[in-house]
Amino acid sequence: MAYKSGFVALVGRPNVGKSTLLNALLGRKVAIATNKPQTTRNRIVGILHRPEAQIVLVDTPGIHRAEHKLGERMNKTARLSAKDADLIWHLVDISRPPNQEDRWVARFCRESGIPTWLIMNKADLVDHVKERWDPYRELMPYQNQFVVSAARETGLEALVSQAWESMPEGMPYYPEDMVTDQSEDFYVAEVVREQVLELTREEIPYSIAVVVDERIQRRPDLTYVRATIYVEREGQKGILIGDGGKMLKDIGRRARTDLEAYYAHQVFLDLWVKTRERWRDQDAWLKRLGYADPER
Numbered sequence: 605m606a607y608k609s610g611f612v613a614l615v616g617r618p619n620v621g622k623s624t625l626l627n628a629l630l631g632r633k634v635a636i637a638t639n640k641p642q643t644t645r646n647r648i649v650g651i652l653h654r655p656e657a658q659i660v661l662v663d664t665p666g667i668h669r670a671e672h673k674l675g676e677r678m679n680k681t682a683r684l685s686a687k688d689a690d691l692i693w694h695l696v697d698i699s700r701p702p703n704q705e706d707r708w709v710a711r712f713c714r715e716s717g718i719p720t721w722l723i724m725n726k727a728d729l730v731d732h733v734k735e736r737w738d739p740y741r742e743l744m745p746y747q748n749q750f751v752v753s754a755a756r757e758t759g760l761e762a763l764v765s766q767a768w769e770s771m772p773e774g775m776p777y778y779p780e781d782m783v784t785d786q787s788e789d790f791y792v793a794e795v796v797r798e799q800v801l802e803l804t805r806e807e808i809p810y811s812i813a814v815v816v817d818e819r820i821q822r823r824p825d826l827t828y829v830r831a832t833i834y835v836e837r838e839g840q841k842g843i844l845i846g847d848g849g850k851m852l853k854d855i856g857r858r859a860r861t862d863l864e865a866y867y868a869h870q871v872f873l874d875l876w877v878k879t880r881e882r883w884r885d886q887d888a889w890l891k892r893l894g895y896a897d898p899e900r
Contacts, residue, residue: 608657610690610771615682615713617705618642618666620695621725625754626650626663629764633862634784634791635663636798640809642666643801645678645895647685649785651778657768658776662689667709674884674895681898683712690772692720698751699729702739710743719770722746723763728753789816790894792863796831796875799858800844803851808843811836813883813893827867830874834883834893841877852877 614622618641626648627633635648648663664685665678686692694713696706713720722740727733733751741749748766752759778785793814801809818830833855835841845852856875863871883889890896 605656606773607775608768608771609659609774609776611660611662611688611777612691612693612767613662613664613686613689614693614695615664615686616666616695616709617703618668620666620697621754622663622666622695623648625695625723625725625752625760626661628754628757628760629661630783632783634786636794636801638798638801640801642668642675642678642810643798645674646790647681647898651782651784652764653780654768657771658778658780659764659767659771660777662686666705667712668705672884673887673890677890677895677897684898686712686718687716689718691767691770692716692718693723694720694746695723695725696740697726698724698733698736698740699726701736702743706740707743714744719747720744722749724749724751725754727751727759728756789819791866792816792819792829793831793894795862795866796833796855796859796873798862799855800833802858803855804844808835808840811840811884812844813895815893822872825869826872827863827869828872828874829863830876832876832878834878834880836879836881836883838879841879844877 616622623635623637623644626635630650634650636643644663644665650661652659662685664682667679667682670676670679692713694709724737724740730736750759750763752763793816797814800812813834814831816831820828822828835844852875856873860871860873880889
């Protein structure tokens with residue numbers, strides 16, 4: 605039997621559950637997931653393995669109306685990642701009717717010429733899925749369609765089974781013991797950012813970036829991490845630190861819990877907050893903070 609391998613791009617508007625689906629399919633957390641739109645800012649790779657096949661899943665930022673250079677780069681990252689795929693999964697939130705962003709994504713998928721499947725997610729939130737799916741199925745001529753709940757992990761077996769069958773013949777792209785290609789520092793920074801997203805409101809979640817400045821294994825059972833959370837205004841810095849440092853301590857405590865599960869030992873997390881005005885619109889700072897122009 606010939607070996608099969610290929611890339612599947614997960615695309616959709618913000619907050620349709622792409623990262624939740626990626627984590628569910630891999631059986632482990634490689635991408636942060638919150639109820640805040642635009643949680644995913646980068647291309648996240650997850651790899652499924654079988655003895656005779658490999659699927660490279662590519663989670664992408666939600667395609668949206670960009671209001672700054674960061675948003676433009678997120679949209680560009682999503683489109684470029686999908687253009688390299690063998691198959692596109694267009695994820696939608698079946699609990700809501702299609703909006704303009706869903707139509708943008710469908711148009712991109714149609715114009716790409718790449719086989720595209722409609723993945724109707726969040727089925728656990730509705731009682732009668734069939735009464736809701738026609739407006740989505742009419743967006744474009746999809747090659748296949750699936751109803752799933754990434755949060756409840758239902759409908760995934762049929763989806764993955766069909767995906768294995770659809771992959772082209774080819775060699776494996778990654779070693780069989782590799783689940784993701786992201787760096788350790790990237791994951792640590794994302795875990796911290798996830799807790800900021802969970803614990804803050806209004807403009808704060810979208811105005812922050814996290815950078816790991818130092819990571820040292822001080823003992824076999826202890827990793828030290830120093831990270832900086834960047835905000836755009838001094839007022840945001842005060843909110844993020846909180847009265848007596850309470851907010852920052854809560855962020856650190858929750859992030860440390862996730863990181864200790866990741867490392868399987870104790871983590872000392874040293875968090876700092878700094879202001880960098882309008883970093884989302886500055887090319888140099890976007891690159892420094894991990895959001896370089898994907899075409900350069």
